[in-house]
Amino acid sequence: GESVGLHLPTLSVQEGDNSIINCAYSNSASDYFIWYKQESGKGPQFIIDIRSNMDKRQGQRVTVLLNKTVKHLSLQIAATQPGDSAVYFCAENDPSGTYKYIFGTGTRLKVLA
């Protein structure tokens, strides 16, 4: 299949276990963050977002944690399933431009049966 990144860091997780994917963002003035999932050959799909006035936000099986002190974002996936296998990347809004975002290069999640 197609690959969005040939040398991405890879996280291998046993099916049913929890996954934690990390992202360091660059700008302390960024105030909006998004996690995307990208399956092979497809466009990125929105998973969850968080604004800087929050530390944690939960969705269905996913939780995003924001640590502004160290400019760190994490995505936790509970009870990881084979369908979760994909590349995950974070995005932060670029404070210098209203419509612009800075995207991370991503982490490949492999779910082992």
Place this chain on the structure above:
Amino acid sequence: DVKVTQSSRYLVKRTGEKVFLECVQDMDHENMFWYRQDPGLGLRLIYFSYDVKMKEKGDIPEGYSVSREKKERFSLILESASTNQTSMYLCASSFSAGPGTQYFGPGTRLLVL
């Protein structure tokens, strides 16, 4: 659900050809974006548009132009394709004037020979 569609999933063109990539969104979004995605790099913004007939350069506009004649449609044009424009091209749209979720199309994988 938001739907962003792109005219082609795969394209093969020759150096020097003019290439049109079209994107259509059905959610009445004001903002539309064109990115390219290359292995080992995050998404890079080529151009964006915040209204009909309005456009602004992104981070890597050289060799590209865009057209937005209708709100739902945003076209990316490669006036004279070159081999270094071989890439995955992703279109996105968003509603919010400020930071807001971007919804992506499935991507067009362009190969320039």
